[in-house]
Amino acid sequence: MTNSITINLKEVVGKGYKDIWNYKGRYLALKGGRASKKSKTIALRWITKLMKHPDANLLVVRQVFYTHRDSTFADLKWATHRLKVSHLWRFKTSPLEATYKPTGQKILFRGLDNPLSITSITVEKGYLCWAWFEEAYQIRSEEDFNKVDMSIRGDTGGLFKQIVLSFNPWNEKHWLKPRFFDVKSSNILAVTTNYLCNEFLDDQDKELFEWMKEHRPRRYNVEGLGEWGIAEGIIFDNWKELDFDYEKISKLSIYEPINGLDFGFTNDPTAFINAIASKEEKKIYVYDEHYEKGMTNDEIARMIKEKGYSKSKIIADSAEPKSIEEIKRAGIRRIKEAVKGPDSVRAGVQMLLDYEIIVHPRCQNFQIELSNYTWDSAKDGTLLNKPIDDFNHLIDALRYGMQSLGKTKAKAVPSLY
Structure with missing residues (x-):
């Protein structure tokens, strides 16, 4: 079951994510427009990293737990097929988790709508050294993020600790901007990607972005180019x-x-x-x-x-x-x-x-x-x-x-x- 599998990562993953793939610092903040392949690339990266580091385990977090099944859970399962290693993984929906069969490593899924499920989390084997916050823009409380951040602590057997945050940057007033994008730190890699680095897009998808560029320029800047949304003149504060x-x-x-x-x-x-x-x-x-x-x-x-x-x-x-x-x-x-x-x-x-x-x-x-x-x-x-x-x-x-x-x-x- 552990026979080696040879694939060409450049062909599987594509271009534009080399720095992100190799980064080992504490925080990796990745904002991007739609169709920038950020979620798919992160899923491929986690599956690859887990199989390379037999003592590592991954916690995947979203604001609302039930949204995992059709997003992160599906993306990670897709990644195992894309990497031709699906036979080495077991995905369960009750409880929602994934297990790497050769080592017993786990991918655990939690929601911030149930804080106790995160603060009390443990793993049977190895270390819980990695976390992935998908759709991090939906996490409105920085304090909620800090609680999970503190759970990635202690001895990790020499493994690097890392939290990845991926999101669409809908509003520049969000706490993610000053926390990760407006500072310079050796522990932070903050990156912006967009659909232009996704060589897997077909012509129809590209035409939709061109339409948006001409007819919805403000939306194009956010959804297309991954730039921060502008909060000036916001209507609803109620x-x-x-x-x-x-x-x-x-x-x-x-x-x-x-x-x-x-x-x-x-x-x-x-x-x-x-x-x-x-x-x-x-x-x-x-x-x-x-x-x-x-x-x-x-x-x-x-x-x-x-x-x-x-x-x-x-x-x-x-x-x-x-x-x-x-x-x-x-x-x-x-x-x-x-x-x-x-x-x-x-x-x-x-x-x-x-x-x-x-x-x-x-x-x-x-x-x-x-x-x-x-x-x-x-x-x-x-x-x-x-x-x-x-x-x-x-x-x-x-x-x-x-x-x-x-x-x-x-x-x-x-x-x-």
Whole structure:
């Protein structure tokens, strides 16, 4: 089972990551745009390093535990196939972990939504000397990071200790920037990558970035080039992330269900948002979202049914009456078009600013939009009373959904989880 396997790493990994691959310092902070192959490269790197160092173990951390399965867990499993060593690894979903069969080394997966699962972590063999924070931008508390950082301590048998942080740089005000990118330290390697170093992209993917470069330059700088998002002129400062029991809150008579839908396809996503809101308390609790490009109307209807909202009132973008009718004929009978009028965007934004918005940790795309939706500005830099038409798909969906507030009798939301 331990027979040697010969592969060409340059062909498997590609170019642009040599310094990252060989780095042995304490902190490796890797920000990058979409399709920069950063997550895939890190997964390949960890599998290779673990097989090379038989006493090392890896802890993989995300803000929310359940998001591992379709991201880090899948990427690391993919890496074993890409490296032609999948027969040497065992991946389990209960508990979520991976084991290198020849040595018993472990890859452990944890979420910061359960701090006790991290602070008490131990390994049976060797040392827990490496950690990977994927989507590190979602970790809003530097103190939460520090707790895990402190767990990578003590004797490691001569192995190098290392924490890797990978993320899309949505907002320059995040603690990651001053902590890792605005300082010079021999213990830190801070790197930015983008899609231009990904030789595995096909022409269709490249065309999408070229479209973004021309039509969404601000988004292109962040998603395409991996540059920090700019927080100047941010609109929403009335929100916070909180793990709440929405079923319990929904039983209060002053709260009503809010469901909004914004259409997209090739360049923009279809955005479906679910919340409960109270006019009396001036609070909106956002607890679920769907954010996906390339969805047909049949697929949208199927998604709504699978989430349990087929009988719920849904307010959708009135710009696509044909889509609304097709979704209605597919069984979503209570979908209706939003009412739009002169200056409806600004008016809807002002209405949302009157509320405190509480966002469940699972709604990461909505949090990204709230952190990047800004007022437009004049040539002299003066802010205008008009939002930039970007980072707003779920926000638009919430604006539509809020039109039903106070017009229907409140009902309990479906049990989804």
